[in-house]
Amino acid sequence: xxxxxxxxxxxxxxxxxxxxxxxxxxxxxxxxxxxxxxxxxxxxxxxxxxxxxxxxxxxxxxxxxxxxxxxxxxxxxxxxxxxxxxxxxxxxxxxxxxxxxxxxxxxxxxxxxxxxxxxxxxxxxxxxxxxxxxxxxxxxxxxxxxxxxxxxxxxxxxxxxxxxxxxxxxxxxxxxxxxxxxxxxxxxxxxxxxxx
Amino acid sequence: xxxxxxxxxxxxxxxxxxxxxxxxxxxxxxxxxxxxxxxxxxxxxxxxxxxxxxxxxxxxxxxxxxxxxxxxxxxxxxxxxxxxxxxxxxxxxxxxxxxxxxxxxxxxxxxxxxxxxxxxxxxxxxxxxxxxxxxxxxxxxxxxxxxxxxxxxxxxxxxxxxxxxxxxxxxxxxxxxxxxxxxxxxxxxxxxxxxxxxxxxxxxxxxxxxxxxxxxxxxxxxxxxxxxxxxxxxxxxxxxxxxxxxxxxxxxxxxxxxxxxxxxxxxx
Numbered sequence: 001x002x003x004x005x006x007x008x009x010x011x012x013x014x015x016x017x018x019x020x021x022x023x024x025x026x027x028x029x030x031x032x033x034x035x036x037x038x039x040x041x042x043x044x045x046x047x048x049x050x051x052x053x054x055x056x057x058x059x060x061x062x063x064x065x066x067x068x069x070x071x072x073x074x075x076x077x078x079x080x081x082x083x084x085x086x087x088x089x090x091x092x093x094x095x096x097x098x099x100x101x102x103x104x105x106x107x108x109x110x111x112x113x114x115x116x117x118x119x120x121x122x123x124x125x126x127x128x129x130x131x132x133x134x135x136x137x138x139x140x141x142x143x144x145x146x147x148x149x150x151x152x153x154x155x156x157x158x159x160x161x162x163x164x165x166x167x168x169x170x171x172x173x174x175x176x177x178x179x180x181x182x183x184x185x186x187x188x189x190x191x192x193x194x195x196x
Numbered sequence: 197x198x199x200x201x202x203x204x205x206x207x208x209x210x211x212x213x214x215x216x217x218x219x220x221x222x223x224x225x226x227x228x229x230x231x232x233x234x235x236x237x238x239x240x241x242x243x244x245x246x247x248x249x250x251x252x253x254x255x256x257x258x259x260x261x262x263x264x265x266x267x268x269x270x271x272x273x274x275x276x277x278x279x280x281x282x283x284x285x286x287x288x289x290x291x292x293x294x295x296x297x298x299x300x301x302x303x304x305x306x307x308x309x310x311x312x313x314x315x316x317x318x319x320x321x322x323x324x325x326x327x328x329x330x331x332x333x334x335x336x337x338x339x340x341x342x343x344x345x346x347x348x349x350x351x352x353x354x355x356x357x358x359x360x361x362x363x364x365x366x367x368x369x370x371x372x373x374x375x376x377x378x379x380x381x382x383x384x385x386x387x388x389x390x391x392x393x394x395x396x397x398x399x400x401x402x403x404x405x406x407x408x409x410x411x412x413x414x415x416x417x418x419x420x421x422x423x424x425x426x427x428x429x430x431x432x433x434x435x436x437x438x439x440x441x442x443x444x445x446x447x448x449x450x451x452x453x454x455x456x457x458x459x460x461x462x463x464x
Contacts, residue, residue: 083214087221094225
């Protein structure tokens with residue numbers, strides 16, 4: 001139990017996907033302008049990361065490892081995740097239209113997101129079992145959400161600031177993102193301190 | 197077996213399985229899409245302004261295709277073109293959109309209207325009017341912070357000397373500014389017709405109005421007496437023109453001692 005909690009907290013803080021591993025930068029810069037879109041995107045990412053891990057884990061152990069095809073992981077996972085997200089989208093549209101309205105526009109964006117593919121591949125690299133993989137994926141999604149919400153707050157504050165003309169727009173956003181990332185390096189060792 | 201062959205077989209099988217599953221799912225779980233509504237939606241300008249009274253362009257298109265409304269002329273930004281296009285798709289009779297444009301009924305600019313306080317807070321009419329009804333002495337007139345300017349999607353509104361002014365050539369009569377203005381002093385008027393417009397909404401008594409604004413309506417009734425068509429009334433110390441009755445003769449404009457009534461012809 002303690003080990004699982006440790007994996008969860010590590011995925012959120014010290015190994016944060018956006019701010020420490022620099023995966024999923026595209027939605028991080030693209031959808032973080034407003035708080036509610038940032039939340040919508042993050043919820044969709046958590047959801048997709050969870051189901052992607054649940055599906056790719058058995059494919060990896062049952063198919064790829066069995067026939068010594070580990071080198072096909074990347075392409076097989078891209079294929080499976082893309083198809084899966086499309087499938088989920090169809091199901092949501094039919095049965096839970098309200099959830100589809102809320103997440104619908106974000107789901108296709110996530111299909112080929114590197115953070116989703118990254119978490120699946122890293123689970124295998126780390127040698128995690130099924131439960132550990134799921135916890136790590138959900139934790140990575142929550143970490144994604146934390147970073148998105150924090151950065152949405154930063155960007156909303158930036159809107160009201162008098163920014164030098166040369167830095168206006170993307171430059172100041174990138175500088176702000178790097179500062180937030182540096183601040184996250186301060187979490188190094190925190191998780192070991194809590195659970196160790 | 198050759199590793200390349202294994203890889204190709206595995207990927208091909210996986211791809212085929214995924215593709216088949218998706219194909220089946222899209223057939224089994226297909227959601228019927230209202231094609232008529234989609235076609236109507238393409239005719240609408242997509243401003244999502246809400247002037248039609250529905251929740252944006254999608255809402256209006258859905259209501260038309262389901263027959264909840266038969267009025268094809270509700271889209272002001274789309275105008276007659278949209279009305280005709282909708283009529284063609286739905287088979288309804290096309291109704292004429294009366295071309296309108298919004299007008300700010302206030303002349304309380306920095307010269308005419310006196311101020312009671314210097315406002316330094318958030319530059320928003322809504323916020324400023326919370327504080328003693330706004331920085332100007334007159335609590336009925338234009339606050340001049342430009343909430344309407346910000347909400348206008350067609351860049352038709354500008355602030356001139358502390359009062360919002362709308363360019364009728366750019367205005368699409370979408371009512372976004374009408375609904376945003378915290379004082380409710382923006383109204384729609386017919387285009388290309390000469391009408392008398394009361395450019396004041398001050399409901400204070402005449403002597404108070406005089407102190408607050410040089411161009412304010414004091415409710416002196418001169419316009420009511422001079423109008424031959426019974427088109428002008430004074431309600432709550434402020435003149436009101438009935439545009440249905442007004443023929444634009446200009447007599448009230450000449451009679452007004454404060455210059456609060458103007459003859460307006462909006463040209464698109």
